[in-house]
Amino acid sequence: MESLRNHLKHIGIIWYREVLRYWRDKARIVGSIAMPFFFLVIFGSGLSSSIGSMAGGAAEMGLDFKKFMFPGIIGMTTLFTSMFSGLSVVRDKEYGFLKEILVSPADRVAVAAGKILGGSTVTMFQATLIFIFAPFVGISLSALMLLKIWGIIFIGAILFTGLGTYVGSRLSSTEGFQMVMNFMIMPMFFMSGAFFPLKDIPNWMAVLVRVNPFAYLTDSMRKVIFSSMGLPAQVMNNLPDYGLGLSLFGNPVKLWIDLTIVATLALITGSIAVYSFNHMD
Amino acid sequence: MSKIISVKNLVKDFGDLRAVDGISFEVEEGEIFGFLGPNGAGKSTTIKMMTALLRPTEGNIWIDGVDVCSNPKAIRSKIGLVFQSSSLDDRLTGWENLKFHGILYNMDSDLIERRVEDLSTNVGLKDRLGDPVKNYSGGMKRRLELIRGLLHHPHVLFLDEPTIGLDPQTRRHIWEYIIDLEENEDISIFLTTHYMDEVEIARRAAIIDEGKIISLDKVETLKKNLGGDIIVLSTTDVEHSKAEIKEKFDLDVEQVDSQLKIAVDHGDEFIPDLLSSLSDKVTSINLREPTMDDVFLDLTGKEIRDSGPEKTPVMKRGH
Numbered sequence: 001m002e003s004l005r006n007h008l009k010h011i012g013i014i015w016y017r018e019v020l021r022y023w024r025d026k027a028r029i030v031g032s033i034a035m036p037f038f039f040l041v042i043f044g045s046g047l048s049s050s051i052g053s054m055a056g057g058a059a060e061m062g063l064d065f066k067k068f069m070f071p072g073i074i075g076m077t078t079l080f081t082s083m084f085s086g087l088s089v090v091r092d093k094e095y096g097f098l099k100e101i102l103v104s105p106a107d108r109v110a111v112a113a114g115k116i117l118g119g120s121t122v123t124m125f126q127a128t129l130i131f132i133f134a135p136f137v138g139i140s141l142s143a144l145m146l147l148k149i150w151g152i153i154f155i156g157a158i159l160f161t162g163l164g165t166y167v168g169s170r171l172s173s174t175e176g177f178q179m180v181m182n183f184m185i186m187p188m189f190f191m192s193g194a195f196f197p198l199k200d201i202p203n204w205m206a207v208l209v210r211v212n213p214f215a216y217l218t219d220s221m222r223k224v225i226f227s228s229m230g231l232p233a234q235v236m237n238n239l240p241d242y243g244l245g246l247s248l249f250g251n252p253v254k255l256w257i258d259l260t261i262v263a264t265l266a267l268i269t270g271s272i273a274v275y276s277f278n279h280m281d
Numbered sequence: 282m283s284k285i286i287s288v289k290n291l292v293k294d295f296g297d298l299r300a301v302d303g304i305s306f307e308v309e310e311g312e313i314f315g316f317l318g319p320n321g322a323g324k325s326t327t328i329k330m331m332t333a334l335l336r337p338t339e340g341n342i343w344i345d346g347v348d349v350c351s352n353p354k355a356i357r358s359k360i361g362l363v364f365q366s367s368s369l370d371d372r373l374t375g376w377e378n379l380k381f382h383g384i385l386y387n388m389d390s391d392l393i394e395r396r397v398e399d400l401s402t403n404v405g406l407k408d409r410l411g412d413p414v415k416n417y418s419g420g421m422k423r424r425l426e427l428i429r430g431l432l433h434h435p436h437v438l439f440l441d442e443p444t445i446g447l448d449p450q451t452r453r454h455i456w457e458y459i460i461d462l463e464e465n466e467d468i469s470i471f472l473t474t475h476y477m478d479e480v481e482i483a484r485r486a487a488i489i490d491e492g493k494i495i496s497l498d499k500v501e502t503l504k505k506n507l508g509g510d511i512i513v514l515s516t517t518d519v520e521h522s523k524a525e526i527k528e529k530f531d532l533d534v535e536q537v538d539s540q541l542k543i544a545v546d547h548g549d550e551f552i553p554d555l556l557s558s559l560s561d562k563v564t565s566i567n568l569r570e571p572t573m574d575d576v577f578l579d580l581t582g583k584e585i586r587d588s589g590p591e592k593t594p595v596m597k598r599g600h
C-alpha cells in the first residue's frame with residue numbers, strides 16, 4: 001500500500017536522523033562509557049570482598065562484586081540512555097526543528113515511532129559498548145547470551161524511550177527535562193537491585209522494588225548473564241535467597257515473567273508517547 | 282483570477298489576549314500577498330492557523346479549495362513554509378536537511394536530487410550543501426530554508442518575516458529571488474513582515490495592527506491614497522511654515538520631529554511654488570514616493586518602530 005510505504009519511509013528518516021546525530025557526537029559516545037567504567041573500577045574493585053557478606057555464600061561460588069554489578073551497569077546504561085533520548089524532542093522544540101516535522105505530511109504516529117526507535121537504537125549501541133568491559137570483569141561472552149541480552153535491552157529501551165519521549169513531548173526546556181528525568185531515574189535506579197543485593201532490605205523498600213519497572217529489567221539481565229557464568233543450579237534456582245533476584249509472593253520471578261512485565265509496560269509507554277505526540281501543539 | 286486562499290472572520294485567543302481579531306481576506310492565485318504590521322500584531326499567529334499548526338478560536342480558512350481546520354492533512358503537501366525563527370537541524374548538512382524534507386513530503390530520491398540541484402543553483406548554495414548548517418551564515422541559512430520550503434512544489438508558500446535580521450545585501454537577494462518566483466513558478470506567496478520596504482515586493486497587502494486588518498489593497502493603491510508624492514522639508518521656523526503652507530495651499534501638513542511632511546500630487550511641479558511662497562528659509566527639502574511607513578502613519582497615527590535596516594534602498598517591482 002502506497003501510504004504504508006510512506007509511513008515506513010517517514011519512520012525510517014526520523015530514525016536515521018536520531019542515529020546520525022548521535023553518531024556525529026563523538027564526545028557523547030566516549031562520555032557514555034566513562035561513567036560505567038568508573039563505577040566498575042571504583043565500586044567493583046573497592047567493594048569486591050564485601051559481596052560475600054552481602055549475598056551470603058555467593059562469593060565462594062565465584063561471584064564477586066564486579067560480576068554482580070555488570071548486569072546492573074548494562075541496565076543502568078539502558079535506563080539512562082533511553083530516558084534521556086526524550087531530550088531530542090525538547091531540543092527539536094528549542095531549535096525549531098520540530099515545526100518542520102509537524103507541518104510536514106508525516107503522520108504524528110510515524111514521527112513518535114521514529115523517535116522511539118531512534119532512541120532505542122542508540123540505547124542498544126551504548127549498552128552493547130559496555131560489553132568491552134566484560135573480559136576485565138571476568139565474564140566470557142557467547143553469541144547466544146549477546147542475542148538474548150540484545151532482545152532484553154531492546155524491550156527495555158522501548159519502555160524507557162517511550163517514557164522519555166512522552167515527558168519530552170510535554171516539556172519545552174532542556175533544564176526542565178533534565179530535572180524531571182533525574183527525579184524519575186534516580187529512584188528507579190536505586191530501588192532496583194542494580195547496585196546492591198536485595199537482601200535484608202526494609203519492607204517499604206521491598207515494596208518499591210517490586211513496583212519498579214527497572215527492577216524487572218535488571219532482574220532479567222542478571223538471569224541471562226549469570227546463567228552463562230556457570231553458577232551452580234542451586235544458586236540459579238534460588239537467586240532471591242542470595243539477594244540476587246526478585247521474588248513475587250514468595251516465589252522467584254521467572255525470566256519470562258520479567259520480560260512479560262517489561263514488554264507490557266513498553267507497549268503502554270510507547271502508546272502514551274504516540275498519543276501525546278498526536279495531541280501536541 | 283481565482284482565490285487560492287480564503288480566510289473568513291478568523292479569531293485566535295490566548296487566554297484573555299485576542300491575538301487575531303476577526304480578520305478576513307482572500308489571496309489570488311499567483312500573487313504575492315503581504316501582511317504588514319508591527320511586532321505582536323498577530324502575523325505569525327495567523328500563519329500558524331493557516332498552516333494548521335494552531336487551531337483557530339473562530340473562523341474558517343480555505344486553501345486550494347480545502348477547509349484547513351477540518352482537513353489539515355490534506356493541505357500539508359500543498360504548502361511550503363519558512364518560519365520566522367530558524368527551523369534547520371544545524372548538526373546536519375544542508376543537503377541532509379533537504380533530503381529529510383523531501384522524504385517527509387513523499388518525494389522520491391531522483392526528484393529530490395533534481396529539485397535540490399535546480400533550487401540550490403538558483404540561490405547560489407550548491408557548493409555549500411555538503412557543509413554542516415552550523416557553519417552557515419545567517420543569509421545562507423535563510424536561503425536554505427527558502428529552497429527547502431519550495432522543494433516539494435507547494436502551491437502556496439508562506440514566508441514569515443523572511444529577511445528578519447539579515448544584512449541589506451542579503452535582503453535584496455532574497456527579495457529578488459521571491460519576485461523571480463512569482464514570475465517564473467506556478468506559486469502563490471503569503472508573506473508577513475514588519476519592514477516597510479519589504480512589503481513593496483507584494484502585489485497586494487493587508488495592514489494589520491492589534492489583530493485587526495486596518496487596510497487592504499494593492500500596494501500601489503495604498504501608496505497612492507496618500508496623494509502621490511511625499512515632500513519632507515525643514516525650515517528655520519517650522520511652526521510658522523506649517524501654518525503658512527496650510528493657509529496658502531490648503532494642504533494637510535504633518536509635523537514629524539522638526540520636519541514637515543506634505544502629501545501632494547506632482548510633487549516635482551509643486552516644489553518651486555512652495556519654495557517661492559514660504560517666508561522662512563528652507564534648510565532642506567526632499568521629494569520621494571510614499572513608503573509603507575507613510576501608509577501606516579496615515580492609517581494608525583503611529584509609526585512602526587524597529588523597522589530594521591534603515592537605509593536599504595527600496596526595491597521596485599517590475600510592473
Ligand SMILES: Nc1ncnc2c1ncn2[C@@H]1O[C@H](COP(=O)(O)OP(=O)(O)O)[C@@H](O)[C@H]1O
Binds near residue numbers: 298324327
Ligand atoms: N502561544 C502563545 N501564547 C500566548 N500568547 C501568544 C502566543 N503566541 C503569540 N502570542 C501573543 O499573541 C500576539 C501576537 O503574536 P504574533 O502572532 O507572534 O505577532 P507577530 O508575528 O505579528 O509579531 C502577541 O501579543 C503575542 O505575545
Ligand SMILES: [Mg+2]
Binds near residue numbers: 325441
Ligand atoms: Mg511574528
